[in-house]
Amino acid sequence: MGNCSELEKAYMFGDGELPPEEAAAAIAHAASCPDCAAAMETHERVKTYFSLLRQAARPVGLEASVKYALRAAAEEDIGILWRAMVPAGALAFATLGCWLLLDSWTDQQPLSDMIVDRGSAIYEVIGGTDDLLRQLKLEGQDL
Amino acid sequence: MGAIPDFPPEKLELAASGDSAATEELVRALSAPVYYFCLAILKNGEQAEDAAQEALLKVLSSLVSFKGKSAFGSWVYSVASNHCLDLARKNSRRRETSLEELSLSGFEPCDGSDSEAAAARHSLEAALAELSEEHRTVINLRELAGMSYGEIAAATSCSEGTVKSRLFRAREELRRVLAARGEKPDAEPVAKEL
Known part of the structure; x- marks a missing residue:
């Protein structure tokens, strides 16, 4: 439409895309060029219109709906984890139960007795250590 | 500086x-820019809000794949752009509500000077509606989405030079349409609506 070679700069000025020296030159040029002055005015009007439109079309519920969708996805992930863990836990319990049952049918010492024996042995070692320490203290040996 | x-x-x-x-x-930080971007492309408020939500979720779920080779904003816009183009393809028979149909009820004229402003606004809206799809979209991306030349280039997969010249042609076309409608360019009337 316009014939001035500086028109593109007039629009870039409106976009704030010109460095300060070029911006100053664009303003000075527009003062004597009706084409560039008109382009700057139209551009300003378009910018004002779109800033009104932005306010009118503001996405009020978007942020909240994205957060809600994220929370829902996270809860679903936890649900999937639980759904996977329940059968796994049940399988582990069943395996342990079968093992103890089979164990009690064999001639060897039952597993449950072995656990009790090991526990007693550990308790005895700890008790023995305590006795030794007490004895050494009575003999006046400072550790 | 991008949006x-x-x-x-x-x-x-x-x-x-x-x-x-x-x-x-x-x-x-991303909700508004991504929404305005979707609105600029889809030109429909409801569709834009749905598309923005889906695009944001896509951005968040694919953050691990962002390697920082481009600016973060450009990457976000390219994800949103692909999503909008997919939607537009799937929904090619969508009702295309023009941007002007979005609620501007908060800016209703109430006296003589305001109706002058409303008339100026309607005239501008009509002129924008006369632009080609390509010109309207590039103006929307710049003015509505507030994107920098670089961001528009990344989102539309073309060079910054192409964006600048397309934007220039679009603005000159708008000015020609306004002049043909017998309008004298004037920034003041629309501003009065505030």
Whole structure:
């Protein structure tokens, strides 16, 4: 439409895309060029219109709906984890139960007795250590 | 300066690892720019809001794949752009509500000077509607989405030079249409609507 070679700069000025020296030159040029002055005015009007439109079309519920969708996805992930863990836990319990049952049918010492024996042995070692320490203290040996 | 601020890589890594505070910060900063971008492309408020939500979720779920080779904003816009183009293809028979049909009820004229402003606004809306799809979209991306030349270039897969010249042609076309409608360019009437 316009014939001035500086028109593109007039629009870039409106976009704030010109460095300060070029911006100053664009303003000075527009003062004597009706084409560039008109382009700057139209551009300003378009910018004002779109800033009104932005306010009118503001996405009020978007942020909240994205957060809600994220929370829902996270809860679903936890649900999937639980759904996977329940059968796994049940399988582990069943395996342990079968093992103890089979164990009690064999001639060897039952597993449950072995656990009790090991526990007693550990308790005895700890008790023995305590006795030794007490004895050494009575003999006046400072550790 | 684009519409999307640059985020430090540490913040993006935190969000990618599921940190809720970092994720919320991203959602807060990206919601409006991504929505206005979708609105500029789809030109329909409802569709834009749905598309923006889906695009944001896509951005957040694919944060791990962002390697920082381009600006973060450009990457976000390219994800949103692909999503909008998919939607537009799937929904080619969509009702295309023009941007002007969006609620501007908060700016209703109430006296003589305001109706003058409303008339100026309607005239501008009519002129925008006369532009080609390509010209309207590039003006929307710049003015409505507030994108920089570089961001528009990344989102539309073309060079910054192409964006500049397309934008220039679109604005000159708008000025020609306004002149043909017998309009004298004047910034004041629309501003009065505030």
